[in-house]
Amino acid sequence: MKKVLASLLLLAGLCAQAKPTVFPVSLSCNDMVNPVAVSDVSFSWKLRSDVRAASQTAYELWVGSTPNCGGDVWKSGKVVSDDQLDITLPPTVTLEEGKRYFWKVRIWDGSGKVSPWTKAASFTKSIDNSWEADWIATGKTEDGPFPYFRKTCLIGKGKVRRAVVYLCGLGCSQLYLNGRAVEPDRILDPAQTDYDKKALYSAFDVTSLLVGGKNCIGVMLGAGWYNQDKVWGGGMTYGRPILRCQMRVEYASGKVETIGTDTSWKWADGPLVSSNVYQGDEYDATREIDGWCEASFDDSSWNDAVKAGGVIPVRMAAQEIPPMRAFAPQKASAMWRSSKEGNVWIYDFGTNLTSEVVFSASLPRGVRLQTIGSEEIDPRTREIDVASTGVEHVGLQKDSYTFAGRGKETWMPVFTYHGMRYVELTVEGSDEEPALDWITRAPVHTDLATIGSFECSDHQINYLHDIAERTFINAFVGLPVDCNQREKCGWLGDTHAYDRAADMLFQMNNFWVKYLDDIRTTSDVSLTNTLFHKYYNNQFYFADKEAGLPFMIAPGKRLCGVASPDWGTAVVQLPWHLYVYYGNKRILRDYYDMMSHWVRHIASTAVDGIVYEGLSDWCPTFSSHEHNGTVVEFSSSAFHLLDLGIMVKTARLLGKEEDLEWFEKQEEYVRKAIVSKFFNPLKCSFGGQTADAMALELGLFPEDCRQEATQAIMYDINTGHKFLDVGVFGLSRIGSELSRNGASAQAFGLFTKKGENSFGVMVDSLKVTTLWEILPVQGDIYAKSHGSHNHPMQGGYESWILEDVAGLRPVEDNPGFKTVMFYPQHTADLEWAKATVDTRYGVTSTSWRKEAGKLVWDIVIPAGADGLVHIPEGKKATVDGEAVSFGIKSLNGEDFQVFPSGSYHIVVE
Incomplete structure (x- = not known):
C-alpha cells in the first residue's frame, strides 16, 4: 500500500497530544564546550529525538551571570526559527572580560510543544583588551639555555570560586603550578601566528590546583616557530623568547585578584639547552633545578625579569582551536x-x-x-x-x-x-x-575531534582512506602544514586541494577560521618591490604589493612571494567550504572583503579573461607540470572562474547587490573566454585529465557532451600511462567528476587498479603509510623519491570516497548537512560501503550493501535536518517494508526523495 506522508501526519497528530518530542543537547559556544576564554560569542546546539520528522520551530535562549542562569544578562524571548547554529548576542549586550557567564536554551518542536530548559552551559569572555600583565624577558641577547620563570603569590583568605591562568609564551611555553605541569601533554603552545602582529594566549582553569597561602606560578619557555632562521635564513627570527602571563583569582565574595608578569618575576637558565621546531630539543637533566616551581623554593639567587623590548605583538586573542597534544x-x-x-x-x-x-x-x-x-x-x-x-x-x-x-x-x-x-x-x-x-x-597533533568514518568491501579503497586520514591529522599542528618534517609551512594551495575531505573527517571549523585569520594577518601589509611568480620556480618578477593580497604561505616569516592565482584561490574556497560543510555563514561575512579583493585583483591581471600566471596542477604522478595536458593558463583561469562562481553565491547570500551584478557579468565573460580558448570540440576536451575534470566541475562542457568528456578522460588514460596523469588539483576532482557523469565504474577501476602504474604499487609493493609529495605509483622510479612522505595535498581523492563511494554529501542550498544528500555511486565490483559524519546538527550515516540482487540501505538523518535520497532510475524502493513516498525534489537535473529526520531501512530492487 502506497502512503504519502500518512504515517508522518498521524505521528504528528499523536505528538500534539503528548509531551515534547525534541530536546536541545550538546550545547557549544563557538564550537567549544564550556570554553575558558572566548572572544566573539556564538551559541549552537544539536537536537535529540526518538521520533521521525523531528524539528525545531522556535527557540528561547537565556544568558546569565550565575549558574542558575536566570537570564539577567540577556533573554532572547521566543524566536520563531529553526536556527541552531551560531546564534549571536545583540550588539547592545556588553560582556565583561574575564567573567564567566552561563546560558541555556529551550526549543519548540513541530507540534508546538516546548522542551524543558537545558542544563546551563558556560563560557568565559576572553581578556583580549584587559590584560594587567607586562611582556617580560630575561634581557639576555646571546643564545643559550632557555629560561624558567617563576612567581610566588599569596592567595587570600576566603573560598576561591575560580582561578584562571592566561598564558602567552613566545615562541612557546609550558605552564607549571605548585611544582607540577598543568597540562603535561600540551605541546607547542600557543599555535603559530605572525607574532609581530598577533599572538594567541591559552587559558587554564587552575582552581583545583591552588592551595591556601603561598602558591607558585612557573613557566618554561621554548622557541618553537619563533626562530625560523635555523633553516630558512638569518632574517627569519622574532628575537629572544618573551612571556606574558596573568592569573585571575575570583573569590566567593566577588572579590577579584590579578597576578601578572612584571619585573618582580624571577628567572634562571633551565635544562633546555636548545630548542627549535625544525632542529629539535636538547635537554640536559644535570641542569635541572629541584623544586624550582614550589612555593617554598628559595629564588633569591635568581635574576629579575626585565620588560621585554624588540618585537611585541600588536594584538592578542584567545586561542579557540584545540591545543596540540x-x-x-x-x-x-x-x-x-x-x-x-x-x-x-x-x-x-x-x-x-x-x-x-x-x-x-x-x-x-x-x-x-x-x-x-x-x-x-x-x-x-x-x-x-x-x-x-x-x-x-x-x-x-x-x-x-x-x-x-x-x-x-x-x-x-x-x-x-x-x-x-x-x-x-x-x-x-x-x-x-x-x-x-x-x-x-x-x-602529536592538534586535538581535533574525529567526526567521520568510512569502510567498504574493497581493501585498496580502505587503505587509501586510512593513509589519507593519517596524512591529514599528521599535518594539523596549530596550522595546516604542507609537510610535518621539512618545511612545516602553511602553503595556501595545498589546503584547498583537500579541505573538503578533511571537513568530513575532523571538526575543522575553528581550525580553518584560525588559519584564515593567519592568511589575513600575514597579507595585511603593502610592500614595494615584492616577489611575484609568473611560473613558480621558473619565471618571476618584482612589483608593488597591495595590502590584503595573500602570500603563498601563512603565517610566519617565510612567505615565498605573493600568492599565485591557483594558490591564492584558497582565500575564496576555504570560507565557502566552511559555509557548505559547517553552515558557517559568519565566515562569509567576516572574509567577504578579502575574498572580493582577491577575485578583483586576479581579474585585473587577466588578458581577455585568461589568467597566465600560476603553478598548474602541482606534483603530478607522471609528467612535468607543463606537459600533463593542463597548462598554467587553463588551471589558473579555471580557478578564477570557480572563485567568481563562489562570489556570485556569496554576494547573493549577503545581499551585496552591486557586487553581485559585477561578479555575474565577470563570471560569464571568463566562462566564454575559457571555452573559446581551450575547448576542442573534435576531442571533446579542454586539454588533459585535470583540465577536463575541472571543466566538468565548472559546467564548461555542453550538456550533451558531458558523457563524451568522461570518455575523453579515459581515452587519455588508456593511450598514455594506463593510469591517472594528474596532480593534486586533478586528483581531488577526477574521481567525483567521473562518477557523477556516468563513469563510476571507470573511477572505481582507477582507484582499485593493481600492478604497474597504479595505487596498488603504493598499497601492495611499497606499503606506504602516508601520502608522499609525489605519489609513487610507478614503483622503482619514484620509490626512492626524496620528497616529503607526508603531504596532505595529495589526499583530495578522499572526497570521492566519502561523497561518492559511501554517498554522503552536504547540499549548498541548505548547508552544514541541514540537508544531507545520500547518493552512492554503485559499481559492480563493490559489495558494500558505510560512512558516518557527526555534523553540527548531529550524526548522519549511510550503510549500503548488495544482497540477493537487491540494494539494502540503512540511513540516519539527524533531528532538525532532512535528507535527499537518490533511488536509481527504474528501481523501486521500500522503507521499513512499505512503499513510501516522501515527496520529490529535483536538483541538478536529477530527482531525489525528500526524507525527514530519522533512521530508515531501505530496500531497492
Whole structure:
C-alpha cells in the first residue's frame, strides 16, 4: 500500500497530544564546550529525538551571570526559527572580560510543544583588551639555555570560586603550578601566528590546583616557530623568547585578584639547552633545578625579569582551536643495531606519524641519548634515510637527553615535533645495549575531534582512506602544514586541494577560521618591490604589493612571494567550504572583503579573461607540470572562474547587490573566454585529465557532451600511462567528476587498479603509510623519491570516497548537512560501503550493501535536518517494508526523495 506522508501526519497528530518530542543537547559556544576564554560569542546546539520528522520551530535562549542562569544578562524571548547554529548576542549586550557567564536554551518542536530548559552551559569572555600583565624577558641577547620563570603569590583568605591562568609564551611555553605541569601533554603552545602582529594566549582553569597561602606560578619557555632562521635564513627570527602571563583569582565574595608578569618575576637558565621546531630539543637533566616551581623554593639567587623590548605583538586573542597534544606513547615494532660506529641503533615504529620521541631509562649521570627521526630507511643498508625530511646538514629532527643519574628518568620534548617512522638512537657515554622501551613514540597533533568514518568491501579503497586520514591529522599542528618534517609551512594551495575531505573527517571549523585569520594577518601589509611568480620556480618578477593580497604561505616569516592565482584561490574556497560543510555563514561575512579583493585583483591581471600566471596542477604522478595536458593558463583561469562562481553565491547570500551584478557579468565573460580558448570540440576536451575534470566541475562542457568528456578522460588514460596523469588539483576532482557523469565504474577501476602504474604499487609493493609529495605509483622510479612522505595535498581523492563511494554529501542550498544528500555511486565490483559524519546538527550515516540482487540501505538523518535520497532510475524502493513516498525534489537535473529526520531501512530492487 502506497502512503504519502500518512504515517508522518498521524505521528504528528499523536505528538500534539503528548509531551515534547525534541530536546536541545550538546550545547557549544563557538564550537567549544564550556570554553575558558572566548572572544566573539556564538551559541549552537544539536537536537535529540526518538521520533521521525523531528524539528525545531522556535527557540528561547537565556544568558546569565550565575549558574542558575536566570537570564539577567540577556533573554532572547521566543524566536520563531529553526536556527541552531551560531546564534549571536545583540550588539547592545556588553560582556565583561574575564567573567564567566552561563546560558541555556529551550526549543519548540513541530507540534508546538516546548522542551524543558537545558542544563546551563558556560563560557568565559576572553581578556583580549584587559590584560594587567607586562611582556617580560630575561634581557639576555646571546643564545643559550632557555629560561624558567617563576612567581610566588599569596592567595587570600576566603573560598576561591575560580582561578584562571592566561598564558602567552613566545615562541612557546609550558605552564607549571605548585611544582607540577598543568597540562603535561600540551605541546607547542600557543599555535603559530605572525607574532609581530598577533599572538594567541591559552587559558587554564587552575582552581583545583591552588592551595591556601603561598602558591607558585612557573613557566618554561621554548622557541618553537619563533626562530625560523635555523633553516630558512638569518632574517627569519622574532628575537629572544618573551612571556606574558596573568592569573585571575575570583573569590566567593566577588572579590577579584590579578597576578601578572612584571619585573618582580624571577628567572634562571633551565635544562633546555636548545630548542627549535625544525632542529629539535636538547635537554640536559644535570641542569635541572629541584623544586624550582614550589612555593617554598628559595629564588633569591635568581635574576629579575626585565620588560621585554624588540618585537611585541600588536594584538592578542584567545586561542579557540584545540591545543596540540601528545597522545599515548607507542613501542617500536622492531629494533636493530646500526652499522655505524658507536652504540647506534635503529627503531621501527611501523607507521609514519607526527610524533615525539619519549626517553625513559635508568642510566648513569652524564650518559646522553640522541635521536634522529626519519620517514624511510635505505633498504640496502637498513640505515635511516633522512633525505625526505630536509637538508641534512642543518640537523633536522634531532633530539637529545642527558641523564642526571636519578634512577628511572622520563622526558619528552614539548617545543618541537617530527615526522617519522624510524628513529636512530645513539648512546653516548655507555656501552650498554638499549632496550626496546628506552625510547617510545608519542603521536602529536592538534586535538581535533574525529567526526567521520568510512569502510567498504574493497581493501585498496580502505587503505587509501586510512593513509589519507593519517596524512591529514599528521599535518594539523596549530596550522595546516604542507609537510610535518621539512618545511612545516602553511602553503595556501595545498589546503584547498583537500579541505573538503578533511571537513568530513575532523571538526575543522575553528581550525580553518584560525588559519584564515593567519592568511589575513600575514597579507595585511603593502610592500614595494615584492616577489611575484609568473611560473613558480621558473619565471618571476618584482612589483608593488597591495595590502590584503595573500602570500603563498601563512603565517610566519617565510612567505615565498605573493600568492599565485591557483594558490591564492584558497582565500575564496576555504570560507565557502566552511559555509557548505559547517553552515558557517559568519565566515562569509567576516572574509567577504578579502575574498572580493582577491577575485578583483586576479581579474585585473587577466588578458581577455585568461589568467597566465600560476603553478598548474602541482606534483603530478607522471609528467612535468607543463606537459600533463593542463597548462598554467587553463588551471589558473579555471580557478578564477570557480572563485567568481563562489562570489556570485556569496554576494547573493549577503545581499551585496552591486557586487553581485559585477561578479555575474565577470563570471560569464571568463566562462566564454575559457571555452573559446581551450575547448576542442573534435576531442571533446579542454586539454588533459585535470583540465577536463575541472571543466566538468565548472559546467564548461555542453550538456550533451558531458558523457563524451568522461570518455575523453579515459581515452587519455588508456593511450598514455594506463593510469591517472594528474596532480593534486586533478586528483581531488577526477574521481567525483567521473562518477557523477556516468563513469563510476571507470573511477572505481582507477582507484582499485593493481600492478604497474597504479595505487596498488603504493598499497601492495611499497606499503606506504602516508601520502608522499609525489605519489609513487610507478614503483622503482619514484620509490626512492626524496620528497616529503607526508603531504596532505595529495589526499583530495578522499572526497570521492566519502561523497561518492559511501554517498554522503552536504547540499549548498541548505548547508552544514541541514540537508544531507545520500547518493552512492554503485559499481559492480563493490559489495558494500558505510560512512558516518557527526555534523553540527548531529550524526548522519549511510550503510549500503548488495544482497540477493537487491540494494539494502540503512540511513540516519539527524533531528532538525532532512535528507535527499537518490533511488536509481527504474528501481523501486521500500522503507521499513512499505512503499513510501516522501515527496520529490529535483536538483541538478536529477530527482531525489525528500526524507525527514530519522533512521530508515531501505530496500531497492
